[in-house]
Amino acid sequence: IMAGSLAVGGGVAVAQSSLPTAGSGGGSSAASAAPYLTDDAGRSLVLRGFNTASSAKSAPDGMPDFTEEDLTREHADMGTNFVRFLISWRSVEPAPGQYDQAYLDRVEDRVSWYAERGYKVMLDMHQDVYSGAITPEGNNGNGAGAIGNGAPAWATYMDGLPVAPQPRWELYYIQPGVMRAFDNFWNTTGKHPELVEHYAKAWRAVADRFADNDAVVAYDLMNEPFGGSLQGPAFEAGPLAAMYQRTTDAIREVDQDSWVCVAPQAIGVNQGVPSGLTKINDPRAGDQRIAYCPHLYPLPLDLGDGYSGLSRTLTDATITTWRASIEHVAGTVLGGVPIIIGEFGLDTTLPGARDYLDRVYDNAREMGAGVSYWSSDPGPWGPYLPDGTRTLLVDTLNKPYPRAVAGTPTEWSSAVDRLQLTMRPDPAVTAPTEIYLPQSGFPAGVKVEGADVVDWNRQSRLLTVRTPAGADTATVTVTPAA
Numbered sequence: 001i002m003a004g005s006l007a008v009g010g011g012v013a014v015a016q017s018s019l020p021t022a023g024s025g026g027g028s029s030a031a032s033a034a035p036y037l038t039d040d041a042g043r044s045l046v047l048r049g050f051n052t053a054s055s056a057k058s059a060p061d062g063m064p065d066f067t068e069e070d071l072t073r074e075h076a077d078m079g080t081n082f083v084r085f086l087i088s089w090r091s092v093e094p095a096p097g098q099y100d101q102a103y104l105d106r107v108e109d110r111v112s113w114y115a116e117r118g119y120k121v122m123l124d125m126h127q128d129v130y131s132g133a134i135t136p137e138g139n140n141g142n143g144a145g146a147i148g149n150g151a152p153a154w155a156t157y158m159d160g161l162p163v164a165p166q167p168r169w170e171l172y173y174i175q176p177g178v179m180r181a182f183d184n185f186w187n188t189t190g191k192h193p194e195l196v197e198h199y200a201k202a203w204r205a206v207a208d209r210f211a212d213n214d215a216v217v218a219y220d221l222m223n224e225p226f227g228g229s230l231q232g233p234a235f236e237a238g239p240l241a242a243m244y245q246r247t248t249d250a251i252r253e254v255d256q257d258s259w260v261c262v263a264p265q266a267i268g269v270n271q272g273v274p275s276g277l278t279k280i281n282d283p284r285a286g287d288q289r290i291a292y293c294p295h296l297y298p299l300p301l302d303l304g305d306g307y308s309g310l311s312r313t314l315t316d317a318t319i320t321t322w323r324a325s326i327e328h329v330a331g332t333v334l335g336g337v338p339i340i341i342g343e344f345g346l347d348t349t350l351p352g353a354r355d356y357l358d359r360v361y362d363n364a365r366e367m368g369a370g371v372s373y374w375s376s377d378p379g380p381w382g383p384y385l386p387d388g389t390r391t392l393l394v395d396t397l398n399k400p401y402p403r404a405v406a407g408t409p410t411e412w413s414s415a416v417d418r419l420q421l422t423m424r425p426d427p428a429v430t431a432p433t434e435i436y437l438p439q440s441g442f443p444a445g446v447k448v449e450g451a452d453v454v455d456w457n458r459q460s461r462l463l464t465v466r467t468p469a470g471a472d473t474a475t476v477t478v479t480p481a482a
């Protein structure tokens, strides 16, 4: 099939016109030569998916309330290819030095659901407010809890300090008992050097299980770290970086190839304050495989006005500041590492929600960043309400994107019925470039210019193409067949 030809399902058309690049949200796209995670074929991965799922935080078995049918629906409706899958220290290591292989079996079962559908998985050692063990009523068993989640009860040392009931879950973070639990974990108190050691070895046990699992590409070492009495650079450049280094070293004892993802402290940095995180060294042979996995939650959005009026203006300013800080840490501090926006989200019923979503995904596209939206749980933040009704998230996310690129994407943009990708082909990568095309924009055949069509699968919605050999750069444009 010659370059510029139509794929299966129609005649052959060669279009010579070049398309204006239309951003998914109408935004212009800046060239991006950012580094990417790669698959085993060496293709650059553009990762789009969800956090699955908050419901795992309090589940006695540590699993999300998410079935294989839920994944089939997500895949059919949005063509996602990535998941930030929540796991927990309490489930991995229910007793000191004892690793629950039956729990890891359950995780592996869910990973296989994703693998069978061509997804990549990042395992997220999740915590919020340290542990469910911070309050008796919040602890439904060894640290499984709704108020707090993450650490097992045996690793929760509050030294008898109080944790009073709070009107909002976030306020539990600054309760004396919770502050002490974090201070003991980070050994700020000097009393518990063993806890970070346990944490690193728990991650080693997880990595030992998934080191040879092609679907698991990354480990997100800690969700939204909190420094207790230590905040800001003193925390991030101190005990947080030390824990990341110790844990990276432990993982590399058993897994040389998965990316190790580090995140800044949540408070402040989620809202755009620059992070003080310092370099983490990857002891693996060859290129480092560290990634930076920040979250984005602009404070103005929380004011309840949504993405409109002054709240929109302030949110835009937050996104600009946040992006500059993220690109500084990933590009300069960590030495040029891929970015995955581990969390962002909003109540999709708020004014301007679709515009906010488009703006964040436009920024992610320009940054070359992966995205895992918070979260897949039923409700107004997610893609589906508890009764299964779709929110506007489904149509907003269901756009063309280049899932796996045989080289480096330098610029891409899309709208529901077109995609344009400029890339630097890597001749060493023999696998074709893979592009997702939604049914809504591509009900029949496709028209491709700038590449040879390898396959167009209307069931999986995947188009695979090969760019002309020997070209330093290639621009692939995909539109619906006439």
Ligand SMILES: CN(C)c1ccc(C(=O)NC[C@H]2N[C@H](CO)[C@@H](O)[C@@H]2O)cc1
Binding pocket: 128, 170, 171, 173, 223, 224, 226, 266, 267, 270, 297, 343
């Ligand atoms: C006071 N501190 C330390 C604090 C407050 C609030 C958040 C938060 O909203 N985070 C955003 C979302 N991330 C979690 C899951 O990782 C969700 O429960 C939050 O909505 C984090 C930390």
